Amino acid sequence: QEIGVIGIPFSKGQSRHGTDLAPQKLREAGLIKKLEDHGINVTDFGDLPLETHPDDLQIGNTKNPKTVGAASEMIAKSVQGILKENKTVLALGGDHSMAIGSIYGHWLAQPDLVIIWVDAHADINTPLTSGSGNMHGMPLSFLIKELQQYIPELPGLEYVKPCISAKNLAYIGLRDVDPGERKIIEMLGIPAFSMQEVDRFGIKEVVDMALKAVDPNGDKPIHMSFDVDALDPTLIPSTGTPVHGGLSLREGLYIAEVMAATGRLSVVDIAEVNPMLGDAKDVAKTIDMTLEVIQRCCGRTRRGAYPPGYTVP
Numbered sequence: 202q203e204i205g206v207i208g209i210p211f212s213k214g215q216s217r218h219g220t221d222l223a224p225q226k227l228r229e230a231g232l233i234k235k236l237e238d239h240g241i242n243v244t245d246f247g248d249l250p251l252e253t254h255p256d257d258l259q260i261g262n263t264k265n266p267k268t269v270g271a272a273s274e275m276i277a278k279s280v281q282g283i284l285k286e287n288k289t290v291l292a293l294g295g296d297h298s299m300a301i302g303s304i305y306g307h308w309l310a311q312p313d314l315v316i317i318w319v320d321a322h323a324d325i326n327t328p329l330t331s332g333s334g335n336m337h338g339m340p341l342s343f344l345i346k347e348l349q350q351y352i353p354e355l356p357g358l359e360y361v362k363p364c365i366s367a368k369n370l371a372y373i374g375l376r377d378v379d380p381g382e383r384k385i386i387e388m389l390g391i392p393a394f395s396m397q398e399v400d401r402f403g404i405k406e407v408v409d410m411a412l413k414a415v416d417p418n419g420d421k422p423i424h425m426s427f428d429v430d431a432l433d434p435t436l437i438p439s440t441g442t443p444v445h446g447g448l449s450l451r452e453g454l455y456i457a458e459v460m461a462a463t464g465r466l467s468v469v470d471i472a473e474v475n476p477m478l479g480d481a482k483d484v485a486k487t488i489d490m491t492l493e494v495i496q497r498c499c500g501r502t503r504r505g506a507y508p509p510g511y512t513v514p
C-alpha cells in the first residue's frame with residue numbers, strides 16, 4: 202500500500218502556539234526516510250498553505266470559526282485528492298480540529314468510512330456544550346448526522362456537511378470527557394472504550410470490540426484519528442492537554458498494527474504534537490514516540506517482515 206503524507210501546520214483550533222510546527226519537526230526527525238527504509242512506498246505532498254483569517258471572530262464562545270472552516274475545506278480537498286490516487290493518507294497535524302477536514306475529505310472519496318477515534322478526549326462538544334470554545338474539542342459534532350439539531354450555524358463552516366452516522370464512530374483511550382460529551386455519547390449510543398475498559402478487558406479485546414462495533418463485516422474503509430494525548434503524558438509530554446493514566450506505548454503500537462493489518466486503513470490523522478511545550482528532551486521524546494506509532498500505522502510490524510521473493514542468501 203502506498204502512503205501519501207500531508208502536513209497540516211495548524212493551531213487555531215486551540216489556544217497554544219506550536220502544533221503548527223509538528224509536521225516540520227516530524228519530517229526533520231526523519232519520518233519519510235524511516236518509512237522508506239522499511240520498504241514503505243511514500244509520497245510527501247508537503248504542507249498545506251493554511252492561512253489565519255484576518256477578521257475572524259468569536260461566535261458565542263467558539264473561537265476562530267472562519268480560520269478553522271477555511272482550513273477544513275483545504276484539508277478535505279487534499280485528502281480527497283490523495284485517496285483518489287489510491288494512496289493511504291497520513292495527515293500530520295496540527296491540532297485536532299484538522300479532523301473536520303480530513304474526515305469530510307475522506308467521506309467525499311469513500312462515503313462508507315468508519316472512524317476509530319483514539320484520544321484522551323471525546324472531541325464531540327458542540328459549540329453550545331463546549332466550555333473552552335476551542336474547536337479542537339468539537340470536530341466530531343460538526344460531522345455526526347444525529348447531532349445537527351444541536352449545532353448552531355457558524356460562519357466559515359458552510360463547506361462541511363454532517364456526513365457520519367453515530368454508529369460508525371468508536372472511541373479508544375478516553376479519560377477526560379466533559380458532561381455534554383458524556384450525555385451525547387449515551388444519547389447516540391456511541392461505543393466508547395475509555396481507559397477503564399482498556400484496564401478491564403485489555404487492549405486486544407478493546408480493539409476487537411471497537412472494530413466489531415463500527416464495521417461488523419470487516420469491509421469498510423477505516424479513518425483512524427490518533428490524538429497523541431491518548432498515550433500517557435510520561436511518553437508524550439509535549440502536547441497541549443495531557444491527562445494522566447493514558448495508553449502505554451505498546452497499547453498504542455498494538456492499536457496501530459491492528460488497524461494497518463486490516464488492509465482497510467485509508468486515512469490516519471496524527472494530532473496535537475506541540476513542539477513548543479516542555480524542554481528539548483520532552484520534545485524529542487514526544488517526536489520519537491509519535492514516529493513509532495506512525496510507522497506501525499504504515500505497516501511496519503514489530504514481528505518483522507521481508508520483501509516479496511526474498512530468500513536467505
Ligand code: DIR
Nearest residue numbers: 322326333335337338442
Ligand atoms: C475539552 C478538551 N474537552 C474541550 N479537549 C481536548 O476543550 O472541549 N481535546 N483537549 O483534545
Ligand code: MN
Nearest residue numbers: 321322428430
Ligand atoms: Mn485529546
Ligand code: MN
Nearest residue numbers: 297320324428
Ligand atoms: Mn483530540
